Amino acid sequence: MDAKKESEPNAMKTRTMVERKSEREIVVTRTFNAPARIVFEAWTKPELIMRWWVPKSMGMSLLSCEMDVRVGGKYRLVFGEDASKSMAFFGKYLEVTPYSRLVWTNEESDDGAVTTVTFEEQDGKTLLAMHELYPSKEALDAAGGSADATVETFAQLDELLVSLHASTRAP
Amino acid sequence: MVQCNPARFDASFAALSDVTRRGVLEQLGRADASITELAETFHMTLTGMKKHVGVLEQAGLVITQKVGRVRTCKLGLRRLEQEAAWIQRYHQLWHARFDELDKVVEELKRKEKVGGRKKRE
Numbered sequence: 001m002d003a004k005k006e007s008e009p010n011a012m013k014t015r016t017m018v019e020r021k022s023e024r025e026i027v028v029t030r031t032f033n034a035p036a037r038i039v040f041e042a043w044t045k046p047e048l049i050m051r052w053w054v055p056k057s058m059g060m061s062l063l064s065c066e067m068d069v070r071v072g073g074k075y076r077l078v079f080g081e082d083a084s085k086s087m088a089f090f091g092k093y094l095e096v097t098p099y100s101r102l103v104w105t106n107e108e109s110d111d112g113a114v115t116t117v118t119f120e121e122q123d124g125k126t127l128l129a130m131h132e133l134y135p136s137k138e139a140l141d142a143a144g145g146s147a148d149a150t151v152e153t154f155a156q157l158d159e160l161l162v163s164l165h166a167s168t169r170a171p
Numbered sequence: 172m173v174q175c176n177p178a179r180f181d182a183s184f185a186a187l188s189d190v191t192r193r194g195v196l197e198q199l200g201r202a203d204a205s206i207t208e209l210a211e212t213f214h215m216t217l218t219g220m221k222k223h224v225g226v227l228e229q230a231g232l233v234i235t236q237k238v239g240r241v242r243t244c245k246l247g248l249r250r251l252e253q254e255a256a257w258i259q260r261y262h263q264l265w266h267a268r269f270d271e272l273d274k275v276v277e278e279l280k281r282k283e284k285v286g287g288r289k290k291r292e
Binding site for chain 1: 257258261262265266267268269270271272273274275276277279280283
């Protein structure tokens with residue numbers, strides 16, 4: 001895996017940054033080559049979220065996605081292989097500032113994080129930061145642990161995405 | 172690729188720069204030990220050993236636990252490795268998601284170029 005990673009362009013490696021800010025916080029950042037309003041749109045329209053939140057090649061897909069993007073509005077995402085093997089993620093929006101900021105709760109468990117996404121436009125590009133604040137260190141650690149089963153899938157996915165990306169890039 | 176807390180890394184490297192502290196880590200790799208035992212093994216005063224263990228603890232390389240009057244030290248390395256693995260998984264998930272989001276964003280941009288004028292009028 002490492003050898004393959006080495007052969008990727010350097011930009012691929014550094015584009016998505018993850019930093020654990022404290023015991024309860026984690027931040028992911030990435031710059032998108034589009035104005036903030038476009039990136040914001042992709043985060044707030046269900047039909048668009050459905051296309052990227054669960055990468056296709058995971059063998060799972062979003063079965064449904066309801067989002068009422070306004071302060072106090074609720075969202076509910078269900079994903080899985082089929083209706084019998086599905087998981088629901090839900091919560092509500094605490095802040096909605098068009099093109100710049102979204103804050104929502106994750107209420108599927110008591111240990112759910114509060115997610116803050118900020119969109120910062122500069123020279124037509126958007127620096128996106130997704131910040132998750134967990135109620136405790138244990139909650140954050142556990143959130144990572146639950147992803148254990150998908151580690152291998154994601155590792156494969158990473159490579160697959162590179163080729164998918166290349167083949168769909170051409171206009 | 173994975174960004175960890177730089178302050179934590181600095182602390183780790185500083186902790187590993189000392190020969191006694193590297194020896195303590197090796198020793199703890201064989202078995203847990205009290206500060207008194209470590210001080211004896213390395214022919215040091217209790218105070219001196221406490222300082223070394225403190226530096227290792229700060230860096231997350233050693234975990235200490237006080238039971239009664241004895242402070243037991245053990246390797247904290249595993250915890251660091253787990254933390255790195257956790258971040259790695261998190262990174263993979265978001266990297267994959269954002270690659271997909273990139274495609275959606277590119278498409279929206281193209282559409283806007285084509286239909287943007289009509290929309291604004």
